[in-house]
Amino acid sequence: MTGWVGLCYLYERQPQNIMRRLFFIAIVVLVFGIALTLSAQYQDRFKITWIEPGSGALLPEFDAFDSVEGTLGVLNASGPVNTEGHPFFTPLGTNGRACVNCHQPTYAMSVSTAGLLERWRTTDGKDPVFAAFDGSNCPGLPQEKESSHSLLLKRGLFRIPLPWPPKNADGSAKPVEFTIEVVRDPTGCNTSREFGLKSAEPTISVYRRPRPAANLKYVTSGGQPIVLKTGTLADVDPETGKPVSMNLMTDAREPSLKTQAVSAIMGHEQARVAPSDPQIQKIVEYESQVYVAQQAHIFGGPLAVAGGPPGLGVAALRDHRAGVLGDNDYDPVFGSFSSWKGNDYYRSSVARGADIFMFRQFWLRDAAHINSIGLGNPLKRTCATCHNAQMTGQDLSAGWVDVGTTNYPTWTEPATWADSSELPVFKITCARDADPHPYLGRVIYTTDPGRALISGRCVDVGSIVMQQLRGLAARAPYFANGSAKTLREVVDFYDRRFDMKLTDEEKEDLINFLGVL
Amino acid sequence: MRFGLFILGALVALGQQRSFVSCPIVRDTKTVPCFLAEYEGELYYLGIQQDITSAFHPPQLKHEVLVEGRIASDPGAPRVCGGIPLQPVSISVLKEVNLSCNTLLPAEPGIDAPAAPRGPGPSSLHRTEAANPRKTLTGRQEFTVLYAFNDDYLEFAANAVVTEAAAYAKQIGASNVKVSGYRATTLLSNGDRLVEKAGLAEKRAQNIATLLRGLGVSSTVVESKNEPEPGDGQTDPSRRRVTIVVAP
Numbered sequence: 001m002t003g004w005v006g007l008c009y010l011y012e013r014q015p016q017n018i019m020r021r022l023f024f025i026a027i028v029v030l031v032f033g034i035a036l037t038l039s040a041q042y043q044d045r046f047k048i049t050w051i052e053p054g055s056g057a058l059l060p061e062f063d064a065f066d067s068v069e070g071t072l073g074v075l076n077a078s079g080p081v082n083t084e085g086h087p088f089f090t091p092l093g094t095n096g097r098a099c100v101n102c103h104q105p106t107y108a109m110s111v112s113t114a115g116l117l118e119r120w121r122t123t124d125g126k127d128p129v130f131a132a133f134d135g136s137n138c139p140g141l142p143q144e145k146e147s148s149h150s151l152l153l154k155r156g157l158f159r160i161p162l163p164w165p166p167k168n169a170d171g172s173a174k175p176v177e178f179t180i181e182v183v184r185d186p187t188g189c190n191t192s193r194e195f196g197l198k199s200a201e202p203t204i205s206v207y208r209r210p211r212p213a214a215n216l217k218y219v220t221s222g223g224q225p226i227v228l229k230t231g232t233l234a235d236v237d238p239e240t241g242k243p244v245s246m247n248l249m250t251d252a253r254e255p256s257l258k259t260q261a262v263s264a265i266m267g268h269e270q271a272r273v274a275p276s277d278p279q280i281q282k283i284v285e286y287e288s289q290v291y292v293a294q295q296a297h298i299f300g301g302p303l304a305v306a307g308g309p310p311g312l313g314v315a316a317l318r319d320h321r322a323g324v325l326g327d328n329d330y331d332p333v334f335g336s337f338s339s340w341k342g343n344d345y346y347r348s349s350v351a352r353g354a355d356i357f358m359f360r361q362f363w364l365r366d367a368a369h370i371n372s373i374g375l376g377n378p379l380k381r382t383c384a385t386c387h388n389a390q391m392t393g394q395d396l397s398a399g400w401v402d403v404g405t406t407n408y409p410t411w412t413e414p415a416t417w418a419d420s421s422e423l424p425v426f427k428i429t430c431a432r433d434a435d436p437h438p439y440l441g442r443v444i445y446t447t448d449p450g451r452a453l454i455s456g457r458c459v460d461v462g463s464i465v466m467q468q469l470r471g472l473a474a475r476a477p478y479f480a481n482g483s484a485k486t487l488r489e490v491v492d493f494y495d496r497r498f499d500m501k502l503t504d505e506e507k508e509d510l511i512n513f514l515g516v517l
Numbered sequence: 518m519r520f521g522l523f524i525l526g527a528l529v530a531l532g533q534q535r536s537f538v539s540c541p542i543v544r545d546t547k548t549v550p551c552f553l554a555e556y557e558g559e560l561y562y563l564g565i566q567q568d569i570t571s572a573f574h575p576p577q578l579k580h581e582v583l584v585e586g587r588i589a590s591d592p593g594a595p596r597v598c599g600g601i602p603l604q605p606v607s608i609s610v611l612k613e614v615n616l617s618c619n620t621l622l623p624a625e626p627g628i629d630a631p632a633a634p635r636g637p638g639p640s641s642l643h644r645t646e647a648a649n650p651r652k653t654l655t656g657r658q659e660f661t662v663l664y665a666f667n668d669d670y671l672e673f674a675a676n677a678v679v680t681e682a683a684a685y686a687k688q689i690g691a692s693n694v695k696v697s698g699y700r701a702t703t704l705l706s707n708g709d710r711l712v713e714k715a716g717l718a719e720k721r722a723q724n725i726a727t728l729l730r731g732l733g734v735s736s737t738v739v740e741s742k743n744e745p746e747p748g749d750g751q752t753d754p755s756r757r758r759v760t761i762v763v764a765p
Binding site for chain 1: 543545549550552566568569574575576577578579580610612613614621637638639640641642643644670671672673675676679680724727728731732
C-alpha cells in the first residue's frame with residue numbers, strides 16, 4: 001500500500017500520458033478498494049508504524065501511512081532523516097519520552113486516539129506517552145488503571161498545567177481581570193492540594209490535543225507588530241525581537257518554535273537540565289522541513305496529480321508561499337477545485353465541499369474576536385472568514401477566536417448542566433472595571449479558558465487558536481478538547497452552532513472535502 | 518420649563534444631528550445585511566456589513582449602540598434599507614451584554630442594501646498597497662487616534678494611525694513625541710449627557726505610548742486630562758481621542 005502511494009508521489013513528478021494516468025488511477029482505486037474490504041474483516045491489515053524514541057529508524061524523504069479512508073503523505077523536504085541520536089526522537093528528560101511520542105508521522109505529526117489505544121494494548125500502558133505527569137488525568141491517580149488515562153485514551157487529550165495567575169517573562173505575576181473557581185473536577189487535578197489551584201504553585205489543568213508539528217512555516221508566518229484583534233503589541237521572538245504570528249499552541253503562549261521546544265522538554269519530557277542550543281536548533285530544523293497532507297483517498301485515488309487541485313498533497317505545501325490571505329474568490333484558501341467538478345462522484349463531492357467552505361454563507365454570531373473586532377454581529381460570511389490563510393486554513397492574524405467549543409452554553413460538553421462532564425468546568429468572574437466577554441458577560445462557565453489563561457483578560461475567555469486543517473483524516477479526534485470524534489461531528493457542531501441548516505448532501509460534501517486536506 | 522427651552526435650543530443648534538442609545542436592528546438583504554437603529558419612532562440607516570479595513574464598523578446584536586450621526590442634508594433623500602441614512606455616523610458598541618438587543622429581520626423584496634465593495638462571501642477585491650502619504654510630510658505633525666465611546670480598543674483604522682505616527686517619528690528621528698489622552702462627553706439628542714469613565718484618558722494614553730515604544734519610538738512624553746471634554750451634540754466623537762504630536 002505504502003509503495004503505491006510512494007509511486008504516486010514520484011509519478012506526479014513525471015509527465016505521463018493521459019491513458020497511463022487513467023490506468024494508474026484505476027489500479028490505485030482497485031487496490032485501495034480491496035484493501036478496504038479486507039480491512040473490514042481483518043482490522044490490523046493496516047499496520048500502524050509507531051516510532052519509539054531512540055529506535056534509530058531512518059525516515060525516508062517521502063513516506064506514506066494508511067488510515068481507514070486513505071493515505072497520509074509525509075515529506076521531509078531536506079531529505080531522509082536519521083533519527084539516531086536526533087533530539088526530536090531521543091528522550092531528553094526523565095520520563096523516557098521524546099517529541100515523537102506525541103508527534104508521530106503516522107498521525108500527521110499529532111497522535112490519534114486509535115493509535116493511543118493500540119499503544120495502550122501493546123505496551124500494557126507502559127509506553128512513556130502515558131507518563132503520569134500529563135499522560136494521565138492527574139499524576140496522583142493509580143497509573144496502572146486505564147480509567148486514570150481516560151481523557152487520553154478516549155479523547156486524545158494531554159494535561160496542560162498552566163500557572164495561575166499567568167507570569168510575565170521576568171517571572172512576575174501578570175495583572176488579571178477575573179477570578180477563577182473550579183466548579184467541576186472529574187480528574188481531581190484542579191482541586192488537588194498537590195497539583196491544583198490551591199497548591200503551593202497554583203496551577204490550572206486544562207486538557208488539550210497535540211497540534212501537528214508539521215507544515216510549520218505556515219503556522220509561524222505573518223507576524224504584525226500590532227495584533228488586529230486586540231489592538232495591543234504582538235509578542236516578539238526573544239531571539240530576533242521580531243513580532244510573531246501568535247498562532248502557536250491553543251493559547252499562543254509560545255512566541256517561537258525554540259521556546260516551544262524548550263518548554264516541551266522541560267514539561268512533557270520532565271527534563272531536569274535545560275536542553276543545549278544545538279539540540280533545540282536540530283529539533284526546529286527537523287519540524288520546519290516536515291510536511292504532512294492527505295496524499296491518496298480510497299475513492300479519490302492519488303490526490304496530488306497534474307491538472308488536479310493544486311493545493312493537495314505534501315509537495316504543494318512544501319512549494320507554496322506562506323502568509324497569503326485566501327479569503328477571496330480568485331485565489332482561495334486551499335486552491336481551486338474546479339478541475340474536479342464533473343461526473344466523478346467522489347471528486348465532484350469534494351469540489352462541492354470546497355465551495356461550501358469558501359462560499360456557503362451563514363450567520364457567524366457571537367464569536368468573540370471575529371464579531372467583536374469591527375465586523376459586526378451577526379456577520380453573514382463563510383468558513384473561510386475565520387479559516388482564511390492559504391494552505392492551512394488558520395487565521396492570518398493572531399488566531400484566537402471563541403467559536404464556542406469550550407464556553408457554556410455552546411460548548412461541546414453535555415448540553416444539560418446536570419449531565420456529567422469528562423472535562424473540568426471553571427467559573428470565571430470578571431472584575432467590574434474590566435471589559436466583559438462580549439457575548440457572555442461577566443460570569444462565564446468554561447472547560448478551557450484558552451487565551452485568557454495567558455492574557456488574564458475577560459474578553460479572551462474561551463478563545464482558542466485555530467489549528468491547521470491539514471492531515472485531518474489521520475489525526476482524529478478534533479478541536480482542542482478532542483470533542484469531535486469524526487469530521488462529521490465537526491460539521492455537526494458548526495451546523496448547530498451557527499444554525500447553518502446544511503442538507504445531508506452538503507454535510508457529506510464538506511466532510512469529503514475536509515478529508516482530502 | 519428651562520429644560521424644555523434648552524431642548525428646543527439644542528434641537529435648533531443640532532439641526533440634523535441625532536445622538537441616541539438603542540438596540541441595533543439587523544436587516545438581511547439579498548446581499549450583505551444592513552444595520553439600522555430606531556429613535557423616537559423613526560428608523561435610521563447606519564451602514565452595511567463590510568470588511569475590517571473599512572471606515573464603518575457595524576454595531577452588534579447583544580449590545581446597545583450609541584449612534585452619533587447627521588441626517589443627510591437633502592430632506593428628500595431616499596431611505597436606505599428602510600431607514601433615514603445618517604452620514605457621517607459614529608458607532609459605539611456599549612460593552613455590557615444586553616440580551617434584548619436581538620432583532621434580525623429577514624430579507625424583504627424591494628429592500629436592497631447599497632452596493633457593497635465586498636459581498637457576504639470571500640472578497641473579490643485585489644489588495645492594493647495604499648499610497649504612502651508619510652513621505653510627503655515634514656516638520657511637526659499631529660496624529661489623532663479616535664475611539665468608540667468608553668472604549669480603549671484600537672480599531673483597524675486607529676491602529677494604522679499609530680503605525681503611521683511611529684513610522685514618521687522614526688523617519689525624521691523625532692526628538693520629541695508627545696502623547697495626550699482624553700475622555701469626552703456625549704450630549705444626546707434628548708439632552709442627557711453621557712460621560713466616559715474616569716481613568717480612561719490615562720489608560721488610552723498609556724496604551725498608545727506602549728505601542729509607540731514597541732514600534733521603536735523612544736522619547737515619548739505621556740500626559741492625560743482626566744477632566745472630561747465637554748459635549749456639544751455635534752462633534753463629540755472627535756474628542757474621544759489620543760493625540761500624538763511628533764516634532765523633529
